[in-house]
Amino acid sequence: MLFRSVIGHHEIKNKLIKSVNNGRISHAQLFLGPEGSGNLAMVLAYVQYLFCVDRKEDDSCGVCPSCLKISKLVHPDVHFSFPFIAKKKEDISNNYIVPFRDAVLNDPYLNLIKWYAELGEEKKQGIINVYESAEISKKLSLKAYEGGYKVSLIWMPENLNIPAANKLLKILEEPPDKTVIILVANESEKMLKTILSRTQLVKIPRLRNEEITNGLIDKFEMEHDLAENLAAMSDGNYLIARENALNVGSVNENFELFRDWMRLCFKKDIKGVTGWVQKIAAIGREKQKHFLTYGLHLIRQCAVLNYGVENLVNMGGDERVFMQKFAPYITHKNLQDYISSFNLAYQHIQRNANPKILFTDLSFEVLIMLNSVEK
Ligand SMILES: [Zn+2]
Incomplete structure (x- = not known):
């Protein structure tokens, strides 16, 4: 994903771009933002920028092999963890990566409800289990396929169960070299304090009305006044604004x-x-x-x-x-x-x-x- 495809948050984009260009990449980061703020979209743009081999001043190039792989979520050095409804005890996120890729590529602003609906499991609550934490540890200890960074992106870490969170904590304490662990969360209150204290916080606030207005105009080519109305009704949540725009x-x-x-x-x-x-x-x-x-x-x-x-x-x-x-x-x-x-x-x-x-x-x-x- 390109930074310019992420709605609003210009200052945060600039900061992230600067940090990559100055080589200040923290080993453990928490992109914390409420639903509809676009924190996952921001992380995808950030990771793409980090791997891009022809970085521009304000965005990734979008066409180099790294950009292409990341934009399809198939880069071998970027691992995705997310909640799922396990069919077998030892299931890991990778067993559900195909629907996850589809869901995120289709909508990088998705929430858990939409994700579970995609799995056909609307009424269940998913978790990230200890087998997945072990998988993260294994993936990060291997050599990078392409010689650069290895990234582990954990979407909705609020859903780590306790054994999984404890195992993740160990990885956060001693991250292997050139690895970046990125947690993408909505609510820090639902996470272990010990995990929070080991991550560098990137706070993604609610979108401002004018950012949502512009986002709606770009996506739906709608009139400014209507977009402004819908933005005002959305409480800074792009998911709500978009849903109302469709209706x-x-x-x-x-x-x-x-x-x-x-x-x-x-x-x-x-x-x-x-x-x-x-x-x-x-x-x-x-x-x-x-x-x-x-x-x-x-x-x-x-x-x-x-x-x-x-x-x-x-x-x-x-x-x-x-x-x-x-x-x-x-x-x-x-x-x-x-x-x-x-x-x-x-x-x-x-x-x-x-x-x-x-x-x-x-x-x-x-x-x-x-x-x-x-x-
Ligand atoms: Zn590129």
């Missing part, structure tokens, strides 16, 4: 659905709410999740509107008119309740809750919250 038609549908729902709840129109619940129950889980994300975005924007920070609110025509009427019902007292209720509903949908019961319950919560605001 652009549904933004309007979601708006109408949300506006109707709030009106019915406000009027305490139980019959109307029941009809509305039937409608939303029929649209399927993925769309229900989008709807809740969108609804929560509108509610948060109301809070912003209330604080008078109007220029933060990226909204057009109908939405803006509705929001101005609706915003006074979102107060500093009930905002957190809305956020908790919507987030909980979202999680329940993910866990296959019955949508009719779920949206009926949520409607009553909203009805009570809306009608208990003193004006």
Whole structure:
């Protein structure tokens, strides 16, 4: 992957490029960034730059044999470890490398949910086991095929089980010469402190709205205003922004659905709410999740509107008119309740809750919250 294909993060790219050109390559590094920040994409660009035999000032050449092998994830000196759902006790990541390559080449911004879906194992939790740690140790102790660096990239090391983490720790303590171990993680809280303390941290923050906006324009050639709207709704997570971009038609549908729902709840129109619940129950889980994300975005924007920070609110025509009427019902007292209720509903949908019961319950919560605001 080229640095220029990684969305945003210009300063981090420059730092990484400089460190390679100055020969300051740390033996153990942790690229820590939340989901949708592009930490894996950044590592792939970094490793390609490290191996490129014709480095340019601001990127790898993209055409030398090393670049070509790394861009296809088939370089013999770059080893990939990642969580998998073992079919046999002694399974290692390499047994699943073909689907992993496909998944990453198809989407270097992927998350675990997408990866497990790729394996056809949506409902299971993968781990990185001790056999994989042993494999890393073995691979790193061998001579490099091409005489240069050997890299071990460990994606989602939060999923190392304890024996595997302990074995990895030993490798981190005494890394063989010219080896680089790179951990690519979302949450440092889920990792052993002893591992964290032995790695050099490269922090990848959430993407800024304008970085996501530009990323969406590049990928989808969409209008600037629309991209900006989607970016504002994504909370710095490119995965969410891209998903919403693929469902652009549904933004309007979601708006109408949300506006109707709030009106019915406000009027305490139980019959109307029941009809509305039937409608939303029929649209399927993925769309229900989008709807809740969108609804929560509108509610948060109301809070912003209330604080008078109007220029933060990226909204057009109908939405803006509705929001101005609706915003006074979102107060500093009930905002957190809305956020908790919507987030909980979202999680329940993910866990296959019955949508009719779920949206009926949520409607009553909203009805009570809306009608208990003193004006
Ligand atoms: Zn190259």
